[in-house]
Amino acid sequence: MSEILRCENLTKKYANTTALNSINLTLESGKIVGLLGPNGSGKTTLIKLINGLLTPTEGTVLVNGNKPGVKTKCNVAYLPDNSYLNSWMTVKQIIDFFKDFYADFREDVAYTMLNRLGITPTTRLKTLSKGNKEKVCLILVMSRNAKLYVLDEPIAGVDPAARDYVISTIINNYNPEATVLISTHLISDIEQILDEAIFIQNGDILLQKSIDEIREENGKSVDALFREVFRW
Amino acid sequence: MVKKLFKHEMYAYLRTILPMHMILIGIGLLGRFVQLFENDSTAYDIVFWSSVVAFCIGVVVCVLLTFIFGIRRFYTNLFTSEGYLSFTLPVTPTQHIFVKNTVAFIAQLFSIVMISIATCVITFGDVCVELFRALGYIIKQFYIQYSQHTTLFILEIIVTLVVVISTSYMLFYACIALGQRAKKNRVACAVGIFFAYYMILQVLATIAIIIVNTFYEELHIEEILNYLYYHPIFTNHLGWCLAIVISLLLNLLYFAVTKSSITKKLNLE
Numbered sequence: 192m193s194e195i196l197r198c199e200n201l202t203k204k205y206a207n208t209t210a211l212n213s214i215n216l217t218l219e220s221g222k223i224v225g226l227l228g229p230n231g232s233g234k235t236t237l238i239k240l241i242n243g244l245l246t247p248t249e250g251t252v253l254v255n256g257n258k259p260g261v262k263t264k265c266n267v268a269y270l271p272d273n274s275y276l277n278s279w280m281t282v283k284q285i286i287d288f289f290k291d292f293y294a295d296f297r298e299d300v301a302y303t304m305l306n307r308l309g310i311t312p313t314t315r316l317k318t319l320s321k322g323n324k325e326k327v328c329l330i331l332v333m334s335r336n337a338k339l340y341v342l343d344e345p346i347a348g349v350d351p352a353a354r355d356y357v358i359s360t361i362i363n364n365y366n367p368e369a370t371v372l373i374s375t376h377l378i379s380d381i382e383q384i385l386d387e388a389i390f391i392q393n394g395d396i397l398l399q400k401s402i403d404e405i406r407e408e409n410g411k412s413v414d415a416l417f418r419e420v421f422r423w
Numbered sequence: 424m425v426k427k428l429f430k431h432e433m434y435a436y437l438r439t440i441l442p443m444h445m446i447l448i449g450i451g452l453l454g455r456f457v458q459l460f461e462n463d464s465t466a467y468d469i470v471f472w473s474s475v476v477a478f479c480i481g482v483v484v485c486v487l488l489t490f491i492f493g494i495r496r497f498y499t500n501l502f503t504s505e506g507y508l509s510f511t512l513p514v515t516p517t518q519h520i521f522v523k524n525t526v527a528f529i530a531q532l533f534s535i536v537m538i539s540i541a542t543c544v545i546t547f548g549d550v551c552v553e554l555f556r557a558l559g560y561i562i563k564q565f566y567i568q569y570s571q572h573t574t575l576f577i578l579e580i581i582v583t584l585v586v587v588i589s590t591s592y593m594l595f596y597a598c599i600a601l602g603q604r605a606k607k608n609r610v611a612c613a614v615g616i617f618f619a620y621y622m623i624l625q626v627l628a629t630i631a632i633i634i635v636n637t638f639y640e641e642l643h644i645e646e647i648l649n650y651l652y653y654h655p656i657f658t659n660h661l662g663w664c665l666a667i668v669i670s671l672l673l674n675l676l677y678f679a680v681t682k683s684s685i686t687k688k689l690n691l692e
Binding site: 205206239242243244245246260261262264265267269271273274275276277279288291292293 | 505689
């Protein structure tokens, strides 16, 4: 398996706060990886650094051997934890936008998923409910044939039925040769789809192991281990 | 990618500024329609002057809003939640800045053309003919005074306008980008940087005047002024060319500041 992501001594500081503390991390292709940690542990900071939305204080991030830039952005499909679409656009306009900029965007896949949700192309994004807006964002991201999918809290704040929809959308649409990095603290919902888990706390990587290893070595589920490690 | 950015940026502008300018043309049409009922009554005067005032307000609103929209678009599209999409597109910061600046400039030109059309509409008839006659007269006077230099002057004026409009936007972009380096109250910081920069410029200008006054003789200011006074064509060319060069240099400086902030210090919240 080839390496898709490498972080070396990656540090991010905000004034007096250290969000990431010299972390070293490597991800291989073809895996679904859970980036697991409580709120404020540094998950979103790491994801933003991978996407070039933040600049590291120290260290480097390499995506497929390149620093975040035009090349990496062609390979990374990113779902932020907030709605980032222009609300004045229609669904068709935002699909055309993605089609224009991302060579790997699969328009037919996007329309099939939207059709299943009952969202018509002429619908304006501002008229969609918060839940449907999030689903449209997910559909746009998962319609790409990317090498690395980075999903920041895709199931936070959605009802259990919607969580199932999100998880099935990820499973059914990602490129099997790609890596999916999912950040969340709702582990029980996604544990069954993960190949690997990364525990992060206060900007430090506490653990990076395969799900099978975690279960064998600790005799418990990832969710149970998470609750034990991050107990208040 | 630049072409695609242009396409989407132009659409984002047009959906806002086109209706605004169409309304202005509508006001112009209404004003012209009112003039068809011209008479000596007070009622007509009230309606006529109201339409003229509405048109003037419309012109000011169109000019201001088009300019403000150019600045706002840069901020919202890059530094609010929309930035998550903009900065994850396979596009360089240079391309983002270039397209934003160029489309903002095109929008200003579009605004000028639409306002001119609206003016022609409301003055349609004798007044409009007089306006064009006055414009022709001014150009003719230029040719009489400066003969073959007139074409070059017109060219210099057009280039100056292009560069100055682009530089004005770039200054705001630089302030906004610098403001993003602050930990909080980033918009307020951008405004603060803008006013601080202008104050520094004023201080520098004052210092320059003091130096010129102090070393009036050593710098041969009197002779230079005399030379410029007796060579008006040269002075005009020099003035416009200096305006272009200084504005271009400032444009490059603001661009470098904006690009550096986006490339090295981007911190989307």
